[in-house]
Amino acid sequence: MHAVEKKVRAFVRVKPTAQFAQDVIKFGPDNKSIDIYIKKDAKKGVVNNKQTDWSFKLDGVLHNTSQELTYETVAKKLVSEALVGYNGTIMCYGQTGAGKTYTMTGATAEYKHRGIIPRAVQQVFKAITRSVDSFITVRISYLEIYNETLCDLLSTMTSSGASDVQMAIVDCPQGVYVKGLSIHSVSDEEDALNLLFEGETNRVIAEHTLNKNSSRSHCIFTIYIQSRFRVLSDVRCINSKINLIDLAGSERLSKTGSEGRVLKEAAYINKSLSFLEQIIIALADPKREHIPFRQSKLTHVLKDSLGGKCNTVLVANICGEALHVEETLSSLRFATRMKWITTEPVINVTYDSEGTVKALEKEISLLKQELAMHDSLVNRSSVTYDPLTDVQVAEIKSQIHKYLQGDIDEIDLTVHSMEFITVYQIPLSSKQYMHLQSSTV
Ligand code: ADP
Ligand code: MG
DSSP states (O other): OOOOOEEOEEEEEEEOOTTOOTTTEEEOTTSSEEEEEOOOOGGGOSOOOOOOEEEEEOSEEEESOOHHHHHHHHTHHHHHHHTTTOOEEEEEEOSTTSSHHHHHTBOSSOGGGBOHHHHHHHHHHHHHHHOOSOEEEEEEEEEEEETTEEEETTSOBOTTSOBSSOOEEEEETTEEEEETOOOEEESSHHHHHHHHHHHHHHHHHHHHHTTOOGGGSEEEEEEEEEEEEEETTEEEEEEEEEEEEEOOOOOOHHHHTOOHHHHHHHHHHHHHHHHHHHHHHHHHOTTOOOOOGGGSHHHHHTTTTSSTTSEEEEEEEEEOSGGGHHHHHHHHHHHHHHTTOEEOOOOOEEEOHHHHHHHHHHHHHHHHHHHHHHHHHTTOTTOOOSOOOHHHHHHHHHHHHHHHHTSOSOOOOOHHHHHHHHHTTOOOOHHHHHHHHHHHO
16 A cells, blocks of 8 residues: 655644733744744843744644634544544643643533544544444543553542553554553443543542642543445455543743652653654654654553654644743744654554455355245255255265166256266266256256
8 A cells, every 4th residue: 555655743722811922922924833032131241142033834823723623723634534544643742731631622611612532532423423334433542641650541440549450561563552451432422522521530530649730641542443344255444543642741840840749740751751752853864763662651652653654743732921932932842843754654454354254154145045046936946055964975976876877767866966976077978967967957
């Protein structure tokens, strides 16, 4: 299959604010470029060659953009391509409070403020309702990575907030999977949304028991889609997954002035986000052969979902206030790097041998019915197309033998018996053959 080369797409979404820093953040008329201006530090004098202007060009700037338009711009195409077999990943990156969770999950209070996850679920089930020639199943998992520990947001939790199953990331030829992570079949949109809310509730419970904050962990909501359909006598099976990722806050350690537990969390986050950045730089370099995915849980889990063979979209969530300009710059840099990556998405097709056998059995039974109908129309309803049993073989052999010996003048033969004579190469004179044939019809 010929793969089409694509770039990772990166968007920036600005959180609405009354104190938007118009002198610092400027948007280009193309709706894709964003410039950052920082006034020169007066105290450092005139001889100050610190760069003060930055220009970024992304795939789109989402400023004062509704949840609906954000979904259409960022996710719709990726989800429809997942329905035909391409894996897809959407990630929200940015400092705490910049709108990652709002973009990914949305505000639960109002339906129109729902985010990418519920809208993606809706799009998938709408497509299923419309599909007539395939059988599609949808499953869901919700994984949280906190301080390099994997946590299943959809399994029954122990009182410590941890899942009782020990989870591990496993590489296999079909891709990466998390051993021990529960994956739930869902039959409709409501089922899937219930799981999302269950996961959100577990996230809050785990937060209390572990004394953590949701912005300190990475959350990956995955929709697994499997469609089976027939192509002639083969049952073709297409598997794909959509990873919807709410990354931990990317703010720098120094700014938070943290200590103790918070310091440890920040160190883990900084490490995993900087490994993510390293992976992105490595993926963008065509000369690099080894990509060190295994250096953090986040990058390892995303091994088959970042660049490579899938569609990848990044949303850099930024705050519009001057106070946050350093974080904004760092998020925009990250988003620009993502755009360097080239991907070659491929469809994940497998042939389902069990399904193929079942389909062939069904076809054989239909053909037999058709033959029986045809035979009864030409008065041959006694003919059977099942293989001969040992007893039948012995009986036919004995009759033919007797006939050839001249012991009997007539034999009770069926079409099968004529085939039998051919298969067993029983020598007959042309007179005997003609006689036999006339007695079988
Ligand atoms: P993050 O997950 O990045 O820490 P949140 O998504 O929790 O940030 O956003 C912080 C607050 O700002 C929330 O109350 C959220 O509802 C609000 N918010 C974020 N982005 C938007 C937006 N585009 N429009 C309206 N409110 C937003
Ligand atoms: Mg959040």
